[in-house]
Amino acid sequence: MQLVLLGGSISRASVMTESRDNENSLIRRVASFARKCLFGILSVGPIPNHIAFIMDGNRRYAKKNNLEEGAGHKLGFTALMSMLRYCYELNVKYVTIYAFSIDNFKRRPEEVQSLMELIREKIEGLIKEESIVNQYGVRVHFVGDLKLLDESVRLAAKRAMVATSKNSKAVLSICIAYTSTNEIMNAVKQSCEEKWEEHKKLGSCGTTNGLIDYAEKVGRKGNNFIGLSDIERHLYTRVTPPPDILVRTSGETRLSNFLLWQSASSLLYSPSVLWPEIGLRHLVWAILNFQRNHSYFEKKRKQV
Template identity: 65%
Template sequence: MAKQSSNRATQVIEAVGSFLRRCIGSILSAGPIPKHIAFIMDGNRRYAKKQNLEEGAGHRFGYSTLMNMLKYCYELDVKYVTIYAFSIENFKRRPEEVQSTMQLIQEKIEGLIEKESIVNRYGVRVHFIGNLKLLSKPVQLAAERAMNATWHNSKAVLSICIAYTSTDEIVNAVEESCKEKQKGNEKLLDEIGEGPLIDVADVEKHMYMAVAPDPDIIIRTSGETRLSNFLLWQSARSLLYSPGVLWPEIGFWHLVRAVLDFQKNYAYTEKKSKES
């Protein structure tokens, strides 16, 4: 009986929360809504330490927070969400920590393709972004299964940056652009003459993040204002929002604040975009 009462209370709270979010969303929709929000999920390990949790528990709490933030974004009709899940630099951490994180990532990737998962509820197509060759084979295969299972979803896009740094992305894009230009065309350099071998459009076409427009907002928790080698090419006009909370502590109202800041600066950023 007590368990049933607790479940009913939880359902009521969730229903009230959903209603309030819809009300707030309808107010926000009177202004421009960002097409693309990117998250640097900073503070999982510090959260575990702060709460005296065992090592790795912070990442599990962080995953629950991520599911909530994705739900909030899709309820606000944000079409593109990108998350910085694992940097190439993170491979330098202790081997046992890297292995534990990879196991958790594989577990959560598998969860994305379950029938009742958030990506299927909201019609989200999943992309894995980065130098995926650096991942273990099981994680690579899990990522491929998730991308194949969601390729038909068309309402929103989730880009998961894993084994990613922006410098690696740029170098790879330049290399691929050069290969494409030179492939089967030995006379290319003579034809180009003094002009550039490749241009910005060539590089952008080969970016890992070519699957999404440049982010309107980049949210990094923990109060940090560094991009940490994340979307450097794409963030020239992005609004950076840095709430002081650790990632597992971020909530709906932080997202509302970021959207309001975006709306306040929208006219200025649009003007600068047209001038460039």
């Protein structure tokens, strides 16, 4: 009798679970259909080619909700996956995220190590066939001074770049061990080295007259050997155009050393929500602001 009752209990539980799964599946389908309708309306206007995110507020979210350390970053990753899905459904070609600043290495060693392990885990998830980057044909590009990373994280990043190298519908740039000043400094250094190598090939090393001769040969005047195009060619972010929209959560209006060179003509949107709280409405509002000011930003961009 107990076995019969137990069997009946299992059957009822199974039916209830199946019912909940069907209900959740229906809700997801309805939500997906509603998004398609909304995105269809938004697509009547200009859609940004590139959106960048400063994912600010993960630690504050955990503290605000009395969560254990690290829980905010895990919830922040869930919010990131939602934002990426929305962007790719809207046909945004480029998305850049600020995952880990060089300055973040100054935090407690235990926190840095925990973040490195979480980052490695999430990077390895990008390689899986069912991952969002493979669903939408996204090539992953890691941006920053990667030699500063733990070897396990650095190798995971390389594997992800190789595994997604044939994806061609969109590009996800992950800024890790990154600051804009480090990027610019590296670009200037590489530009100088490149010009010096050109200078040596022309056989005019070692004299002031030689430098002047070199400048004339490469079509430049005086000692102005390095131009904007030289710097931009050596930036970590050279695979992406400047962002149309730069979103920073938690209401902060600082760029915090992120894409300083690239964001001269970008729309800055700073919703007051913490990063794990960001939702579709915030992305829609950012795009509406972009569309309303599109002609102005296009004009400013042409002047740069």
